[in-house]
Amino acid sequence: MIDFTFTEEQDLFRKAAREFAETMVAPRIQEMEESGEVSLDVVKALGEAEMMAITIPEEFGGLGLGYTARLIALEEVGRVSCAVAMMLQVFALGIEPIVKFGNNEQKKKYLPGLATGERLATVGVTEPTGGSDPTGGRTVYKKDGDDYIINGRKCFITNSHIADTITVLAKDDEDPKAFSTFIVEKGMAGFKPAHEEHKVGMKGCNTGWLIFEDCRVPKDNLLGVEGKGLRVAMSAIGDVGRGGMVGCSLGVLTACLEEALKFANERVLYGKPIIKLPAIQDKIAMMKLDLEAGRLLGYRASALQDQGARCDTEFAMAKYYTAEAAQRAAKMAADIHGGYGCMNEYAITRYLRDSFVLGPSAGTSDVMKVIIARSAM
Amino acid sequence: MAREIGPVWVFVEQCGGNVLPVSYELVGKGRELADELGTSLEAVLLGDSVTGLAGELFRGGVDRLYVGDDVLLKYYQPEMYVPMIVDLARERKPEIFLVGSTACGKELAPLVAARLKTGISAHCIDLALDGNRLLEQIIPAYGGLISIVCPEMRPQMATIAKGVFALPGPAGRHGTGELVELAVPQAEPMKTELLEVVYEEAAGLTLDSAATIVAGGAGAKDAAGWRMVEVLADELGAALGATRPPVDEGWIELDRMIGQSGKMVTPDFYIGVGLSGELQHMVGIVGAKLMVAINNDPKAPVFDQVDYGLVDDCQEFLPVLIAKIRQFKQGKTAA
Amino acid sequence: MNVRKIVVCVKAVPDPKRASEIRIDPRTKTLTRADVPLVINQLDRHAMEAALKLAGEVGAEVTAISMGPPPAAAVLKECLAMGAGRAVLLSDRSFAGADAYATAYTLAKGIEVDGMPDLVVCGMSSSDGSTEWVAPELSVFLDCPVVTGVIGLEATGNAGLKVSARLDNGYRVVKVNGGPVVLAVTRELNTPRNISFSGIIKARKKEVAIWNLERLGIAAAAVGQDGSPTIISGMRVAESTRKVQMIEGTREAKAEELVRLLAAAGVL
Numbered sequence: 001m002i003d004f005t006f007t008e009e010q011d012l013f014r015k016a017a018r019e020f021a022e023t024m025v026a027p028r029i030q031e032m033e034e035s036g037e038v039s040l041d042v043v044k045a046l047g048e049a050e051m052m053a054i055t056i057p058e059e060f061g062g063l064g065l066g067y068t069a070r071l072i073a074l075e076e077v078g079r080v081s082c083a084v085a086m087m088l089q090v091f092a093l094g095i096e097p098i099v100k101f102g103n104n105e106q107k108k109k110y111l112p113g114l115a116t117g118e119r120l121a122t123v124g125v126t127e128p129t130g131g132s133d134p135t136g137g138r139t140v141y142k143k144d145g146d147d148y149i150i151n152g153r154k155c156f157i158t159n160s161h162i163a164d165t166i167t168v169l170a171k172d173d174e175d176p177k178a179f180s181t182f183i184v185e186k187g188m189a190g191f192k193p194a195h196e197e198h199k200v201g202m203k204g205c206n207t208g209w210l211i212f213e214d215c216r217v218p219k220d221n222l223l224g225v226e227g228k229g230l231r232v233a234m235s236a237i238g239d240v241g242r243g244g245m246v247g248c249s250l251g252v253l254t255a256c257l258e259e260a261l262k263f264a265n266e267r268v269l270y271g272k273p274i275i276k277l278p279a280i281q282d283k284i285a286m287m288k289l290d291l292e293a294g295r296l297l298g299y300r301a302s303a304l305q306d307q308g309a310r311c312d313t314e315f316a317m318a319k320y321y322t323a324e325a326a327q328r329a330a331k332m333a334a335d336i337h338g339g340y341g342c343m344n345e346y347a348i349t350r351y352l353r354d355s356f357v358l359g360p361s362a363g364t365s366d367v368m369k370v371i372i373a374r375s376a377m
Numbered sequence: 378m379a380r381e382i383g384p385v386w387v388f389v390e391q392c393g394g395n396v397l398p399v400s401y402e403l404v405g406k407g408r409e410l411a412d413e414l415g416t417s418l419e420a421v422l423l424g425d426s427v428t429g430l431a432g433e434l435f436r437g438g439v440d441r442l443y444v445g446d447d448v449l450l451k452y453y454q455p456e457m458y459v460p461m462i463v464d465l466a467r468e469r470k471p472e473i474f475l476v477g478s479t480a481c482g483k484e485l486a487p488l489v490a491a492r493l494k495t496g497i498s499a500h501c502i503d504l505a506l507d508g509n510r511l512l513e514q515i516i517p518a519y520g521g522l523i524s525i526v527c528p529e530m531r532p533q534m535a536t537i538a539k540g541v542f543a544l545p546g547p548a549g550r551h552g553t554g555e556l557v558e559l560a561v562p563q564a565e566p567m568k569t570e571l572l573e574v575v576y577e578e579a580a581g582l583t584l585d586s587a588a589t590i591v592a593g594g595a596g597a598k599d600a601a602g603w604r605m606v607e608v609l610a611d612e613l614g615a616a617l618g619a620t621r622p623p624v625d626e627g628w629i630e631l632d633r634m635i636g637q638s639g640k641m642v643t644p645d646f647y648i649g650v651g652l653s654g655e656l657q658h659m660v661g662i663v664g665a666k667l668m669v670a671i672n673n674d675p676k677a678p679v680f681d682q683v684d685y686g687l688v689d690d691c692q693e694f695l696p697v698l699i700a701k702i703r704q705f706k707q708g709k710t711a712a
Numbered sequence: 713m714n715v716r717k718i719v720v721c722v723k724a725v726p727d728p729k730r731a732s733e734i735r736i737d738p739r740t741k742t743l744t745r746a747d748v749p750l751v752i753n754q755l756d757r758h759a760m761e762a763a764l765k766l767a768g769e770v771g772a773e774v775t776a777i778s779m780g781p782p783p784a785a786a787v788l789k790e791c792l793a794m795g796a797g798r799a800v801l802l803s804d805r806s807f808a809g810a811d812a813y814a815t816a817y818t819l820a821k822g823i824e825v826d827g828m829p830d831l832v833v834c835g836m837s838s839s840d841g842s843t844e845w846v847a848p849e850l851s852v853f854l855d856c857p858v859v860t861g862v863i864g865l866e867a868t869g870n871a872g873l874k875v876s877a878r879l880d881n882g883y884r885v886v887k888v889n890g891g892p893v894v895l896a897v898t899r900e901l902n903t904p905r906n907i908s909f910s911g912i913i914k915a916r917k918k919e920v921a922i923w924n925l926e927r928l929g930i931a932a933a934a935v936g937q938d939g940s941p942t943i944i945s946g947m948r949v950a951e952s953t954r955k956v957q958m959i960e961g962t963r964e965a966k967a968e969e970l971v972r973l974l975a976a977a978g979v980l
Contacts, residue, residue: 016911
């Protein structure tokens, strides 16, 4: 039986997330847009609102709510601020490998702090050679007594400068086919974040490089089995990362539709609001259609994910569709705004810039098509 | 069989030994209603050293004044005031009982009504007698006006804000009246104890006596837009008022709200900025001499209720208007 | 005064953002039907916050109670997620059409059946009715004192509650020596908490009890429209006596014309 309705409890989660976003995030947007910096107030508020705890099991201080609840939260936060949704989605991305592959000691050590926001997480996979195919990465580790030594650099890392706990993928410097994943902590000798990027959008979400120069990591920080790290990165990160981008994209899409409707209802041309014009209605209809289609794809994937079923193709399709749709919606909503769509005072310009960043994050649309095609072939 | 009609009652509220203007206004309206019903107008006044206020109230048209004059009654305390009024009402069986929509009146009136098992309407903007000689209590709601009546129970009670009715004219045929002193109950231990009353000066120009008022609504859009409304008021030396949404947004204090559940004001010049013209607001400003509205929606109901209308987005228009005002003032100074 | 049990009265109201969709039809003089969703009355969230904060300080239990149609249960579920321990919805077809008096009576009976609390907290008014009468009338039916316009609330141990309440030109400070007492709170009192995810999870174990007329043991004639002393006798569309003149032209020209008007009226 297919039930396309949210439960009463899920409706309450949405309400709670929306209230949080409107009261705690919205007032900080201007400051984030102007400075381009992470708002520590927002980070603190995210922690207090248990936003990082959603996917962490209850026994480790989390809420154990699963992926549909996470998608709801991301969609609502993304509707208000795509930058904050992006930051939040990557926290979960850094958390997921520990939940899925961590041993009990690692879970006990890291998860409770990550659940409260006392510790912030990210994941280090992408390198200048690319992120969707991490086998091309050049970051290497070698065993040194009881420790591992990591050398290399990671780029385009969201939360690079604020994260305390970083899940890093590296390859065996003697065996190019063997990858391992390590938990690197802020302050470890030989590790430092570097070069903060200036993105066109998602201002208030930090992106930068991670540098490892003879970074010594104790063996207790090896995540999963040595040599099997690619699985850690691909299975945990792939679905959670793309699922997170679906949330960010749906948020932007919703915001574009709402902003376009508001403007079209207020703006008067030829003696009546422009919403009466068929050309405008066509755009509104397309946005609404994309939103509904995107949500169906996204929540179907998250429902599978909650069941523990395979959902990589489903998330690839949802990520492709929603990111493309958000970019289309931002363009259409900006067009509806006419000249105002070029003015920074109007939120639509922020959505336009943010929608640009949705494209490559967690894999470009072209990479998504490769994944989708592979499943069809 | 015609029922004998009881008196019309007005609760006279005093503060620091002065009768509140709203109470005088209700005396005026009460006189009209009493005449129309062919009954008398009675008023209840509680306070400390307030008997001297009787003359004025008689001149306003009161036939009989019940005065409770005691140091215990200096401030409104429900446990003192309410039983006295309820006991007297049970004895006198008033037909109608009008109370000012003040902080104290709004607490006292429903307490009295519930004890008398009667109905009460809130913040009426007009009162009239209908075909059945019932008190028609008119309040704005749902974009129009609704009439409320209380067919069975007595008294028919209503609260009315300051400014809805005019002050009574010069004394008519009821030059003097009868003064009845009320026995003040012995002070008993009360469940609530009034520790202190603190009076505060209102910040900014007060709405009550302002000659010019600028009122803003949801069309200000955000805090920055609201700031422009504030600047406009500053430039015009006007008092600043608002509809409900800016209050809910926290841009302005509740005591700046104009309308049915806020203040009733009568400036010479009113400018409504970014407000749609919901009746709940407009009833508070109908008495203004000249009214201008600025709103981006040409179909907004406000344009049916003002003298001058101007269609524009307030965030875009206000900076231009403010610049023109400054330019005008500079020109005047120079000349 | 020991505060062990607090009752909060809440109301499910049409979403104020969309309330203007419910209007008087100029032709039929009846209300237009609009599918406006019910939400918790904003001031009642301040009441919930006051109750939860005090309950946290003195270790009391909070019960949320509402009178309304079955969909109002969702609003009570929100109260449970905010932190109320229990919730009761008074719902019966016979409750429909109640004015403030009949509403207060029904709520009072519900509160009595549940067991008298030490404190009842209400929002000062509701966005759809805005009479401000329910709290004072409730206090009459519960035979206890009331303080309306509450802007400050402080538990002073055995000495009772210290309550500050708004006056037109200042405020009063009232000491409540013993419960029960009804407080009607304003938005000045506090900032309501957001619903938390863990609050929603905790609310899984809590049910909204639904009580009908029979459960309250009262007569149908005392509730709803039959129990209401006031009735709506008519509706009409307001007409204005003013005839509007539109100021037109470019933005600059409109501003200049308005400045001219202001100068002519002596404002400038």
